Amino acid sequence: MKYKIKEINVDAGEFTIILNSADAKELGVRSLDRVKVIAGEHTITCIVETSDSVVSQGEIGILCKAFEKLKACDGGDVDVIPTSRPHSVELIKKKIEGHVLTSDEIREIITDITKHNLTDIELTAYVVACQLNGMNLDETTALTRSMVETGDTIELDKSPVFDFHSIGGAPGNKITLLVVPIVAAAGLYIPKTSSRAISSACGTADIFETIARVSLEIDEIKHITEEIGGVIAWGGHVNFAPADDLIIRVEYPLSIDPYSQLIASVMAKKKAVGADYFLLDIPTGPGTKVEDYELAHKYANDFIEIGRRLDMKVECAITYGGQPLGRHIGPKLEAQEAMQILEGKITRSSVIEKAVSMAGILFEMSGMINGKQKAREILENGQALAKMRQILKAQDGDPNLKSEDIKPGExxxxxxxxxxxxxxxxxxxxxxxxxxxxxxxxxxxxxxxxxxxxxxxxxxxxxxxxxxxxxxxxxxxxxxxxxxxxxxxxxxxxxxxxxxxxxxxxxxx
Amino acid sequence: MKYKIKEINVDAGEFTIILNSADAKELGVRSLDRVKVIAGEHTITCIVETSDSVVSQGEIGILCKAFEKLKACDGGDVDVIPTSRPHSVELIKKKIEGHVLTSDEIREIITDITKHNLTDIELTAYVVACQLNGMNLDETTALTRSMVETGDTIELDKSPVFDFHSIGGAPGNKITLLVVPIVAAAGLYIPKTSSRAISSACGTADIFETIARVSLEIDEIKHITEEIGGVIAWGGHVNFAPADDLIIRVEYPLSIDPYSQLIASVMAKKKAVGADYFLLDIPTGPGTKVEDYELAHKYANDFIEIGRRLDMKVECAITYGGQPLGRHIGPKLEAQEAMQILEGKITRSSVIEKAVSMAGILFEMSGMINGKQKAREILENGQALAKMRQILKAQDGDPNLKSEDIKPGExxxxxxxxxxxxxxxxxxxxxxxxxxxxxxxxxxxxxxxxxxxxxxxxxxxxxxxxxxxxxxxxxxxxxxxxxxxxxxxxxxxxxxxxxxxxxxxxxxx
Structure with a gap:
């Protein structure tokens, strides 16, 4: 039997549909069961909610995300077929029970996450189980590969490709807004994608979107990088490792971030942009994500090893993050401080020291000598600001932006x-x-x-x-x-x- | 500003409301944030979803559970005030991080669960963290007390009160339908409340509801027990330890059941009915919840100790559960087998042996001698069947029900x-x-x-x-x-x- 579509414009986290209670009984399904919904050539698996009043018999209420995915139209019709809980729920239970998962099992979970086949309850159980039971390096490698494979990738016409990333935990860490223009100004290619905050005060995407468009398409990231050397994009907009954002959605309200997920999240996105050289910044000190040196070295070793398995040259910088970096924390405030530095209005700051050190290491990975000195020159002689203006222009920002134009909250x-x-x-x-x-x-x-x-x-x-x-x-x-x-x-x-x-x-x- | 109520008949797990995106922005809240909704003298905390089309500006969509709780009416109006994430989310994180929670902290979490203040994500994180990090006996005692305190309780005019419970894991365990009539036929008081299945094939409430009404009010449980000695009610209908059913809702799709939660769930419900003597059945053997003897002894010791702290005399029976009990599994099928036994149509079965052994121990806890023999007599001489007919009648079942009237699936x-x-x-x-x-x-x-x-x-x-x-x-x-x-x-x-x-x-x- 066909069900008539009624669009329900509610943003649920999963693909959810609403059936009339009588229809649900007829189909033999209940609330939280799963069905396949078939609209022409599009089929998705949805979670069932039941209702006596939102939809009449013969109607199916389809919530936003599922509606979009089905390319459905209000008043059109769909087939509904009951289906069982995906096998990956059993695999999540296996992880809860403390077992090691195989590469195939991890791929199955990540594929189901990417297809929105898991409920919030199941997804949260996966994340908390990974947090508490951990994953070994084999599992983490498989997780990284699965996350790359289930998403889009970029292949630049230029090489080699450079990239860097700071593990969260150091508030005020706006160095991306300095490192990318410095590195690009030196003629290297750095297609930097950044995330939004999970448990931190704000992420680079949160910061840069206050002065430019960060929701760039894959082609834009590719072409801007090829043309001007650098870009600062929000990784969540493109379809790199899409599982990651779905996982972050449940990590966010809990402010947790499992180790294996942290590594895979970073490495998958670097792999997706085709990075050949990758520098990882690991802030340490009280209140950072990686409080002690020993743990920082474990992170460094694991990232380098996963990089080796993925054919990527990884270096790590353990940095001091025991107090906020610079003087500003928050999206607009950090954008403002970065612009002040590029404009030369601030000349002495932990932000500057860290940014030129990081850019310097990238320069030396590329074969240059005296990397840090070169980076400082590019910042001080205005080449970095000029490059930032090019980036702002390419990303629909104001190329003539001044730091004083950025107004923090009233x-x-x-x-x-x-x-x-x-x-x-x-x-x-x-x-x-x-x-x-x-x-x-x-x-x-x-x-x-x-x-x-x-x-x-x-x-x-x-x-x-x-x-x-x-x-x-x-x-x-x-x-x-x-x-x-x-x-x-x-x-x-x-x-x-x-x-x-x-x-x-x-x-x- | 007042918002006009629009009832949205969707059964969400939490108290959810839908705001127009523009109103949400105005209020400074986003999807998954929390607000207090005030309707006259009723105030509840709800989770926000936003929409551009389900509700117009000035309207608030209120989902079933919240609608009921607010005693709202369609077209009426409410105040909406943004509020922050409850402190218990921090406490859940503390448990994820492996810390021991204080009694006050546990009470805070349980209170928030009972008030529907936590999202599915937060509640799942709590359950999985308890599963993996465990709780010590102090925490478990506090959990039990909190679960009793946040619910209703019964005080029988008769005493002492007897009760028993089987830990899940032995499929086909329909002994409650035998033990309650046997014990009540002997003149003892046994206000038995049972649960529905979490990870098992079916619970006693699932079984008994196929032949009687198990959704009894507290007064009914009290009066039926006082009058005829025994009752078989669904614990989830009455408000005993209401946190438990909310927790089970997320345990169910994951088929997990943390140890501390298992103990507290059982003990809180026994405490709520005022049990003085409580017998716990712990099935062991391959495929049961408690597979080995050593673990069964730990369960026994912990239940007895928690009982001591709660002023309840607890004894435990470790039983064999290595294969299904009897020949039937499933709600109607198990009701049918129990009736066949009461009718004397089956005279030799592991179900009978177990039921008379359990009833016998309860008899001996009450001071009788030769308990098991006495129990067997009551079953064989028809007194148990007669008592079951009284129970069926009291619970709106058919007092003349015959086992052959119960028809399994077609x-x-x-x-x-x-x-x-x-x-x-x-x-x-x-x-x-x-x-x-x-x-x-x-x-x-x-x-x-x-x-x-x-x-x-x-x-x-x-x-x-x-x-x-x-x-x-x-x-x-x-x-x-x-x-x-x-x-x-x-x-x-x-x-x-x-x-x-x-x-x-x-x-x-």
Whole structure:
């Protein structure tokens, strides 16, 4: 029997359809069961919800995502065939039970995720099981390959292709907006795709979209890179490793990110753009994703090994991320700070030191010598700004943009010091919570501005940092949370004792 | 601003509302954010979905569950206030990270679950984290108490109160339909509430609802027990430990059941009916939930200890569950077999042995001697059948019901032996999968009927068991699955060697 389509414009996470309860009974299906819906040549598997009133007998309510995918039309008709739970649910259970999955099993799960065959419950179970039971390197390699295979890829007409990525955890890490123009200005090719925030305050895509279009098509990424050397695109818009964004959707509300997923997510996207040389930035220090050196080395070794298996030359930089990078956190605020640096209005910053170091390593991977010095020259002589203007133009931004054109949120709360002394600690995790409470990354104007950083002297009731936002309620909520969390330490008598170690130099701001 | 209510009759798992995208933007909320919805004196926290077409600006779409809870009316109006993610999401993350939760933290999570404050994603994360990281006895005690406190309770005017429970895992375990009438016929009080299947083929509530009303109100459970001694009710209808059913909703599609949740689920419901004496049945053997003796002893010790902390006298019976109990699996089929036993049409069965043993232990906990003998007398002299007729009458069933009145599903597939020999193994887990594929427990007529059991001789192509169902497609699917899974072993030459152990006697059928 045919069912008449009724479009239901609700954005559900899965492909969901609504059947009249009587029809569902007739078909022998219940709420949360699965059916195949066939519209002409398009067939998708959907999750069933039942209703007595939304649809009449003989009607099928089709929610947005399924509607789009089916290329259905309101009033048209479809066939509905009951089908069983996909086998990958059994495989997810196998992972919950602590078993190692084969490459084929992992491919099956990732394929089902990509086809929207899993419910939120099943997908969350997969993610939490991976978080807790982990995956070995074989599984992680298979996961990476499956994620590449289930998505699109780019093949540039130019080579070699360079790329880099910072593992999250260092708030304020807007270096992509510096590294890409520096590297491209030197004549190398860097088709950089970035993600939005999962558990961080904001991702590079969140930042750059405040000043340019980041939702680029694959062809645009290819052509812009071939023409001007670099691009800064949102990876989620193109269909690279599409499983990743579906997985992130359930990771996000839980703020978790399993190790295997973290590696595969990064490596699959680098593989998808055809990267030959890839530099990974691993920020360490309190409050970063990778707090200690030993773990950072494990990350480095695993990324390098997975790279080897995927035929990609990987190097890693362990960097200091124990306090926010630079002075701004939040989408517009970080775009502004990056522009200020490119414009030469800021000349001394941890952001600059990190960006030129990273670009320098990429230069040396390409065979150049004195990479860091070369990178600094390109930044200081204005070539990086000129390249950024080309990128802005190519991505429909304003090529004449000035940092002062970027306006952070209109609401502001000022957090002051609770005593005289020196700032001895800024708590990354708490600051990220504040920025998110203020609305970042969804509210573009939301974020934090630091007036003082570690080592600075401050007096009681002097401004320590500002909370900005687009929504007054959220800014007030963040300010209240700040009073509760106390995300900084000011110590009056003794400044923190810093033993002599081999840690990288810690810049003043 | 007030929003006009539009009822959306979709059964979502959480309290969900739909806002027009423009209104959502105005309020500063996005899809999956939370808002408080205020209708007169009723306030609930809901999850936001956004839409451009389902609701116009100024309208709010309210889904079934939220609509009911708000006692809203179509066309009425409500206030909407954005609110932040509940703190218990942080606590769930703490459990994912492997920490021990305090009693207060557990109460907070359970309270939020009970209030429908958590999304499917968050609830699944909680369940999978408990499955993998476990809870200690302090946490489990707090979990039990929280589950009792967030629900209703019964106080009988009679005492002492007896109760029992079988941990799932032994398919065909319909003993409740025998134990309750036997115990009540002896003059004891047993207000038995049972659950529906989580990962098993069917639960007692699924079975008994095929011949009586199991959705009883608290007052009915109280009065029926006080008047005739026993009742068989569905625990999910009354508001005992309501968190449990919400948790089961996400456990069900994953077929998982964390240890701490298993204990708390059972104990909270026994505490809620005011049980003074509680007997726990722990089936062991291949394919049961508790496969080995050592683990069964851990279960027993933990239940007894939690009972002690809750002021309840607990005893445990470790029973043999290595193959299905009796010959029928499935809601109607199990009701039929139980009636056949009560009617005296079956006189020799593992079901009878187990039921009279369990009733016997309860009798001895009450101070009687020769409990098992007494139980067998009550079954054989017709007192148990008479009591069952009283229970059926009290629960709106047919007091004159005969076993032959119960009709299993009209579709049937016969599975035959692949060779001559003896049945040496019936695989519980695979058989459960078959029964579920055939439609059990949702389709009442679905299930399995064993013509041969362990130790029986069978010839090639002779019927081994039947698959029944209400839906032809599902029966065929189960038959195909049976061919793939091979849920039994027939061995021609050597019958399994069974070493001399202290295991309970294994009955023939």
């Amino acid at each position: 609401f502001k709360a000022v957090i002051t010091a609770n005593q005289d002394g020196y700032v001895t600690f800024l708590d990354n995790k708490k600051l990220v919570r504040l920025a998110r409470t203020a609305g970042s990354p969804r509210d573009h104007g939301a974020g934090l501005v630091f007036l003082k950083k570690r080592g600075d002297h401050i007096e009681k009731d002097q401004p320590m940092f500002e909370i900005h936002g687009d929504n007054e309620r959220k800014v007030l909520e963040a300010a209240a949370l700040s009073n509760r969390l106390k995300p900084y330490t000011v110590e009056g008598m003794i400044i923190e004792h810093i033993p002599s170690t081999t840690r990288p130099v810690e810049y003043e701001d | 579709f049937k597939a016969v599975i035959t032996a692949n060779q001559d020999g003896y049945v040496t193994f019936l695989d519980n887990k695979k058989l459960v999968r078959l029964a579920r594929t055939a439609g059990s427990p949702r389709d009442h007529g679905a299930g399995l009927v064993f013509l041969k059991k362990r130790g029986d001789h069978i010839e090639k192509d002779q019927p081994m068991f039947e698959i029944h169902g209400d839906n032809e497609r599902k029966v065929l699917e189960a038959a195909a699955l049976s061919n793939r899974l091979k849920p039994y072993t027939v061995e021609g030459m050597i019958i399994e060697h069974i070493p001399s152990t202290t295991r309970p006697v294994e009955y023939e059928d």
